[in-house]
Amino acid sequence: GGGGGGGGGGLDSLRLVEWAAPAPRAGEVTIAVRAAGVNPIDYKNLPEPLGFEVSGVIKAVGHGVSLGVGDPVLAFRISGGYATEVTAPARDVFRKPAELDFPQAANLLLAGTAAAEALHLTGVTGGDTILVHGAGGAVGVSVLQQAREAGARVIGTASAAGFSTVRGFGATPVPYGPGLADRVRGLAPAGVDAAIDCVGVDEAVDVSLALVADRGRIVTTAAHARAYEEGFHAVGGTRASVTFRDNVRAHLIDLARHGRLVVPVAHTFPLDEAVQALKLLRSGHGGGKLALVVER
Structure with missing residues (x-):
């Protein structure tokens, strides 16, 4: 699998690098990413691994996980979601509502929480x-x-x-x-x-x-x-904020599942055009949510 990598010099220093997601340990899953949400915090947090929310399909599961290989899911709050695959704690991974496609699902929870x-x-x-x-x-x-x-x-x-x-x-x-x-x-x-x-x-x-x-x-x-x-x-920046957001994720997914919370996505970009997506977002002219998509 591939993954996203960055340096300290801002957006133009970002490079897509070859990287293997670690095998899931107990309580973890590996997701074959189909889409990654693009958010302002991504370019503000350089050079940290980019991508706090993704959607995709379970590729592998560790011990004690109820999700199964092949399940469509979304995940938030994770690290390094700008990737073709990512391993994350199962507690941060949820079944994807069928009502949302992968780019929409990948943008539900950061803004929603x-x-x-x-x-x-x-x-x-x-x-x-x-x-x-x-x-x-x-x-x-x-x-x-x-x-x-x-x-x-x-x-x-x-x-x-x-x-x-x-x-x-x-x-x-x-x-x-x-x-x-x-x-x-x-x-x-x-x-x-x-x-x-x-x-x-x-x-x-x-x-x-x-x-x-x-x-x-x-x-x-x-x-x-x-x-x-x-x-x-x-909003944000406190332990109480993290706890509240973690606890409200399932409720927001339930709203989406019942068609009561939708996610308008304005543009999608291939994963290797992440820099262009981030520049458009930073310009303020994106016209709505942006997603990176991984073609499979």
Whole structure:
């Protein structure tokens, strides 16, 4: 099998190298990768092995594993998923919902668990009106669907090109840019109960602080420094975050299995074009989730 490798010099130093996945030990499986999710944390974590989530088919199993060879699966949170095969703890591997193809399944859980944690931290429940910044992005789209499951009303910021996506997931789109706070007030005269920032720009943080009185009901996935300074939540980076995300994985897969959580994939790339995929993602013009695919 092949695998992904990297150096310390940034994206252009990445190379695809020949590498054999170790045989699975007790409690492990080897996955013949069919697709790998592409996420911003991948290029932020260079030169670590890239790829936190994959989908594929079980190739080998270690002792004490209930999954079988040939089972279609998805896995998160693993290491080194940009590969033709990867060995991972079976506790991080789940049966793939038939409703998702391999590229979709490979992009379900990193964004999905971040969205779930954001809704959890802000205590979103039925009857709430919430503001989601970056509603058309990967995490935003998952927030929209999970907020709808909770019975919340969502106003989502987006570019004009993203309005149809936001509407399609049951939310009210609003253009970002100067005057955003007043536009949201016009759409929610009774007020906004919680705000979820999936962008990290100052406008999103400032508008959230202006509209939501309780800072315990504001969360960001990106503006960690502002969260620390201003006293609101940031997703990730804590032991509690890891525990919550691990525990919510099976629930998100169940939603997908029942057609209630979908994963729009904008583009797929062959594994050997990982650098191009990461550059497109980093440019902010990917138009949605990206996946690397392994042809078999």
